[in-house]
Amino acid sequence: MVTVISFIVAILILVSLHEFGHYIVARWCGVKVLRFSVGFGKPFYRKQRGDTEWCLAPIPLGGYVKMVDTREGNVAEADLPYAFDKQPPKKRIAIVAAGPLTNLLLAIVLYGISFSFGVTEIKPYIGTVVPGTIAERAGFQTGDFIERVNGEPVKDWGSAQTAIVLNLDGGKVAVQVKDETGKAAERIIDAAGTPQAAEVAKNNGFIGLTASRSSDKIGRVAKDSPAEKAGLQVDDQVVAVNGVPTPTWLAWSEIVRNSPGQKLTLTYIRNGATHQTELRPNSVETPDRNRIIGQIGVAAKPDEAWQQKITHEYRPSVPEAFKMGWDKTVEYSVLTVKFFGKLLIGQASLNHISGPLTIADVAGKSASMGAQAYLEFLALVSISLGVLNLLPIPVLDGGHLVFYTIEWLRGRPLSERIQMLGIRIGIAAMLMLMLLAFFNDITRLFG
Structure with a gap:
């Protein structure tokens, strides 16, 4: 439920504000807006306010603003001055660019709010x-x-x-x-x-x-696990398995992983005294379903001294927090553009592309970590949404920006045939991208 609710909230916030950016600039430019919809499909909620119908639809993967446009049907004579396609290119550019830019502005605000509560930086040490x-x-x-x-x-x-x-x-x-x-x-x-x-x-x-970095001591023992039944406790340190010395956590945990269902004798130290116990690790299938591993239900105790060394915590002033939000938004926007550039020239894996299932999964995990983690998740997705929509692909905002900019520069629009060809190519590209994203989601989440 946390995953579902946090995903729906994220979509409502990000999509609504993206479309509201289009809406508010369209109104400022004198364009008549017929419908503002969050979600696709047949609306299950409608409310008429002025000239605009406000809707909620059942497929929460986007939204749209429907403006008066002579290309989409007959328009009353009185509405012609308020039609989107009858506006000069500068106004159309402003209206189209407003959605993605709203997402980028939202990211700055979300990061600024999060950073205002405090910042925890992890130094680039390898633990x-x-x-x-x-x-x-x-x-x-x-x-x-x-x-x-x-x-x-x-x-x-x-x-x-x-x-x-x-x-x-x-x-x-x-x-x-x-x-x-x-x-x-x-x-x-x-x-x-x-x-x-x-x-x-x-x-x-x-x-x-x-x-x-973990210490070599046990930090957690799961209830009803083989470790609990064998009497292992927090702060115990395993020093040997079946008589073989294991000086580190990784050494003995690797033996356990490779011994599913097998009887093991563990030698451990508790309060300076040496003890022994026997147990059988549970047999557990790995997420990729390629092998069976052993698990006994323990987690290592963090190395607190190391954690203090690599962690820098501070609380910036509000102006500093929003300046950091600006810097972070610029940094991630540039990284996103670089990623798409590398993708085009074959220097980035298609497996990095994620879809709504992964976004929902991360939304739930970040929400369970607290308000700051969720705010920063929303900011990161908002950046991705903003940059993606600015890509020069027909059917996306960026593709329309290309068409209108060319019209502005040459004094007349591209032919309808060229525009329709571009839109068909754009639709095909986006369908392929969506299918790939869903495939990656399913592979990543369900093996």
């Missing part, structure tokens, strides 16, 4: 390198501090991770770091075109690195 991943093969080490990716400086963990993933399919990625001793080093990721790179896109950009 954990997962065995068997792209990151391990590239030579990353625990404690590395990422300074640059392909020569470009990074500010925090998020920007470092984004820069790596964005360049992953374009060839070798050179990551300049300082190791734990302060010595400069370079880690080279060479995974372009490999199945592992495709898996990164499916796993939301995870290449095997996390900023967090």
Whole structure:
């Protein structure tokens, strides 16, 4: 329910304000608006106010503003001066651009509100390198501090991770770091075109690195799990499995993963004393359904000293927060444009494209994390919506902007045949994009 409600709220906010941007500028430009609809399909709610019918429709994947337009049917003589297509190109450009620009403005506001409550920055330190991943093969080490990716400086963990993933399919990625001793080093990721790179896109950009670092002690024991039944408790430290020393959490947890249903003898330390217990890990299917792994129902205790080292918390003033919101919106807008550019030249994986199912999933997760996480999720989706609509693809706002700008510059519109051809190509491209997004969603969420 949290996922469904948070997704519907997100759509209502983002789509309504996008369309309201079109609506309000259309009214300012003297265009008559017949309908304002949030959602597609037959409306289940209607309210007439002045010349405009306000509607809610059942398919929450968009919305539209219907204006008087002679291209869409007969228009009364009295309404001709208020028809959209009878306005000069400058007014039509303003009306069309208003929707995407409203989304970008909304992102600045949402980020500004969120940052006003406080900012938690994660410094670009590598806390954990997962065995068997792209990151391990590239030579990353625990404690590395990422300074640059392909020569470009990074500010925090998020920007470092984004820069790596964005360049992953374009060839070798050179990551300049300082190791734990302060010595400069370079880690080279060479995974372009490999199945592992495709898996990164499916796993939301995870290449095997996390900023967090776990201690070797148990931080949580699940109720009715094999670990609880075996008597394991929070702060216990497993030091051996079946007599084989396991000095780290990863060492013994890997044995457990590879031993589904098998009887294991765990040696652990509690309050300085050594104890032993026996258990059988549950057999659990991995999300990709490729193997069965063992799980005993425990989670590692975070390394609190490390967390303090990599975390920077502060509360900016309101003007500073909104300046940060502006900077973040510009940064993500540029990144989104770069991504689409790389997609066109084959240097970005199509697996990175997400659709409404993934958006709904992330909406639920961010809402469960709190108001700030949800506000920043809304801001990020609003940026994506704004930039996507500005792309020069017919049927999108950006495509119409191209048509009207050409008309403005040459003094007459493109022929109807050329415009219709462009619209057909645009519709085909968007249908393919939507099908790909749904396919990726289903693959990502359901294996």
